Amino acid sequence: MQRADVVDAVVAERDDATLVVSPGASSGLVFARDPHPATIHNMELGYATAVAYGIALGRPDRRVIALEGDGSMFAGIQVLGTLARFPVSNLTVVVVANGIWGTGAGNVATTPGSAAQLAEIARACGHPAGRVLVTAEAPELRTILARAKSEAGPWIVCAVTERSSTDRSGARPRVQFDSVEAIDLTRRYLRSK
Amino acid sequence: MGGSAAAIHAGLVAAGIEFCLYLPDSGTGALTELLEADPNITTIVCAREDEGIATAAGLFVAGRRAVVVMECSGLGYAGLILARCRLQRTPVFVLASHGGIIGEPFDYHAAPIAAARGIVDGLHLDNIVLRPGELHDETIRLAFQTVENHRTSMVVFMPLYLDEHRAAR
Numbered sequence: 067m068q069r070a071d072v073v074d075a076v077v078a079e080r081d082d083a084t085l086v087v088s089p090g091a092s093s094g095l096v097f098a099r100d101p102h103p104a105t106i107h108n109m110e111l112g113y114a115t116a117v118a119y120g121i122a123l124g125r126p127d128r129r130v131i132a133l134e135g136d137g138s139m140f141a142g143i144q145v146l147g148t149l150a151r152f153p154v155s156n157l158t159v160v161v162v163a164n165g166i167w168g169t170g171a172g173n174v175a176t177t178p179g180s181a182a183q184l185a186e187i188a189r190a191c192g193h194p195a196g197r198v199l200v201t202a203e204a205p206e207l208r209t210i211l212a213r214a215k216s217e218a219g220p221w222i223v224c225a226v227t228e229r230s231s232t233d234r235s236g237a238r239p240r241v242q243f244d245s246v247e248a249i250d251l252t253r254r255y256l257r258s259k
Numbered sequence: 260m261g262g263s264a265a266a267i268h269a270g271l272v273a274a275g276i277e278f279c280l281y282l283p284d285s286g287t288g289a290l291t292e293l294l295e296a297d298p299n300i301t302t303i304v305c306a307r308e309d310e311g312i313a314t315a316a317g318l319f320v321a322g323r324r325a326v327v328v329m330e331c332s333g334l335g336y337a338g339l340i341l342a343r344c345r346l347q348r349t350p351v352f353v354l355a356s357h358g359g360i361i362g363e364p365f366d367y368h369a370a371p372i373a374a375a376r377g378i379v380d381g382l383h384l385d386n387i388v389l390r391p392g393e394l395h396d397e398t399i400r401l402a403f404q405t406v407e408n409h410r411t412s413m414v415v416f417m418p419l420y421l422d423e424h425r426a427a428r
Contacts, residue, residue, distance in 0.1 A: 113313040120317020144306035245347040
């Protein structure tokens with residue numbers, strides 16, 4: 067599975083969920099594939115899940131997705147503990163787990179570990195095993211994300227991906243509007259619902 | 260901050276605060292106890308203060324009113340997310356213990372205070388220090404009014420000596 071397959075699966079199963087995307091390649095791909103207004107791109111490293119958690123807390127009637135990289139997830143790993151202690155049923159965290167930092171030449175391994183280890187950490191934090199899933203197959207990822215729409219979360223989904231050209235800086239699509247616009251579009255969209 | 264905690268809580272209620280993200284601290288314990296007991300305020304104990312700020316930012320996006328309560332050391336962790344909040348005009352309201360310069364009883368609070376001042380000054384965040392004898396409820400209500408209407412973050416420092424003058428009298 068490639069990063070683009072993960073983005074395609076998230077976009078396909080998103081419907082009207084609010085989406086917060088970690089910095090770099092995933093944000094550009096989401097922007098290129100899905101013009102949905104309720105999208106916050108390029109959230110700072112380590113904070114996409116925490117911001118998404120806040121939106122989910124504030125709007126329990128709306129589904130929220132955080133699309134993280136494994137480097138970003140590990141940078142803010144403690145939020146998994148908070149999320150287990152104070153769970154919200156409407157949040158899905160999808161982690162693109164390619165094992166590298168998606169910057170520069172895209173060839174430096176992330177320090178902490180594998181998707182399986184990340185899943186173990188999530189379970190150790192208290193997330194039910196049935197809501198912490200690892201997959202390397204795009205069709206299975208879509209099936210999981212479809213379940214997450216109708217079955218209460220929070221869901222932690224680790225999507226194992228191969229390294230790809232979009233992992234390199236300069237080789238990825240870029241988001242064409244700024245973070246102020248993204249925030250205001252998302253707020254306005256949520257207010258209208 | 261025993262006596263001032265009730266006034267600060269009253270100010271947060273008057274401001275319409277719905278959520279409180281916090282990490283416990285001896286300097287904020289009386290306040291967070293009141294917040295925990297308030298049925299109209301949802302409290303979340305976070306694992307790091309910067310995580311609480313990010314969650315509060317999400318709550319703002321969702322149209323909700325939040326406060327983040329912490330020891331000022333937490334501001335030291337939070338430079339990047341506070342900078343992002345400023346960039347994208349997502350205001351965060353922070354109540355932080357210490358930060359009043361005088362009246363500090365231990366040397367180990369010097370680094371957290373220095374880090375907090377560095378973040379607040381470096382990011383040009385609006386900030387005030389509560390003083391003994393002030394109308395803290397009204398100060399908090401008005402502070403949040405500015406946060407909400409200007410869409411700018413603000414840090415309110417709550418020094419340890421806030422209530423000492425009462426004991427000394």
